[in-house]
Amino acid sequence: MENKGLNKVDLIFEKVDPKEVLTKAYKMSREQIIQDILDSGLKGRGGAGFPTGLKWKYTAAEKEPEKYIVCNADEGEPGTFKDREILDRAAYKVYGGMAIAGKAIGAGKGVVYLRGEYRFLLPQLMIELEKFHKMIKEIGYDFKINYCLGSGAYICGEESALFESVEGGRGEPRNKPPYPTTSGIFGKPTSINNVETLVTAMMIIKHGPASYSQLGTKDSRGSKVFSISGDTPTPGIFELELGMSVLEFVKEFGDGDTKAVQVGGASGFCVPRKKFASTVIGFEGVPTGGSMKLFNSSRSMYNVLHNYLDFFAEESCGQCTPCRVGCQQLLKGVEKVKKGEVKSTYLNELLKLADTMKVAAKCGLGQSVGNAFRTIVENFREEIIY
């Protein structure tokens, strides 16, 4: 496996002249923009990692004249706070990425779906939006961005649940297909991209796809903003080149006593100390939307798992049975094991349940509960039982 080591990068927060980049994009053809993004190898930065260029290409191919660009700013994954920081420090680049995407797919409307927890940012964001609208009009863009606010539902970060919410309904995920590129907001073709993805796309247009794809590995091109928290002397936001091992990460950010790193938040994977060296952070190893939580030896992994399961049991939308019942049963199950009410082998039954949820749940929430469950139970079984 390729290993790039730990390298700091400054792309997302780099100061740029938005007018210059947007003028450049305005002069490019739609196909050229999409080709640049495809060539860069950029994958979605929200966590799922779908190739951004493909998403734009599919949406661009739709004949329907009314299309949407959605910026997913419903950052709810435990341990991630990079999108708030990006919106706070570089909103103009988020808007810039949206306008470029709009041009590429042929959309005149953009929607930023901002989680309710970040509402305090809105007044400042609106001031910057007004400036932005004025600037792109001068260049010649016919593109307008609106805000939709969430109201405290993790599931609304799931793309189709987000559309339901924008339309005024309960944030319950839809069946797929049809995919958003064909049928998104109000049934119109929609490209929905994460905050960081949009900023990255703008920087790719500025610097060119060749220089961007120099960064990272074959499977994980580029750099990424990491949200680092937990037992670390340096919690915060760091932009790093993709392709480092967990060991290199822990050497830089650990407190010297790190026993596990949860990569990708509650829906991600737990990497124990013995696997630090052999695990690469990226799509070839453990993927992440940016959430990196470090735990030292004073922490009980039972408490960590219990906290995550409690989170999912509350945040499951309740629409499909595998997730609604599964989350509750996993939570009750580990409690019973801990109290000694059932034999420890009951954990094996719970692992089977987590696997069932992976195949049977309707959306990414239910499907990914098993990630943390399996990796914590398998690596820290004794902590769950005793």
Next chain:
Amino acid sequence: MYQVGNLVKELSDKHGREKESLMPILQGIVERHNYLTDEAMVEVAKELDISAAEVYGTASFYTFLDTQVRGKYVIRVCKTITCSMKGKGEIIQTLEDMLKIKVGETTSDRMFSLIETNCIGWCHKAPAILINEMPYTELSPEKVVEIIKGYMQKK
């Protein structure tokens, strides 16, 4: 209880009367009155010409669109892992002692509600709380006392 009066009409004029206006209208009512009463939701249904069940369906899905009585200042304490590791318990204890209510309750003068919430995106500055929309981070019991005193003086 509060009288919703002209607010629903004002909000509908501002945001429109399509189904997609429902969230901003409900958010607007909560911003003014802290929670949604049955009467307010029925009023919204009439204004948007949709069923009251549909309004309640949306409202009840979202944790920030409270359908039970809430105080003027809703304190949401983050209970997700990092905040929980970094002293959430002490923060809750301090707030309970100071406000003389338990988690989930509202003070009798309807000034404060104390609830727990899931990750609010301040893990690097844990523990964190939201008071209405304002985040307060890197808290200690002493800091919390100061913050709440500030709100008490606002009244």
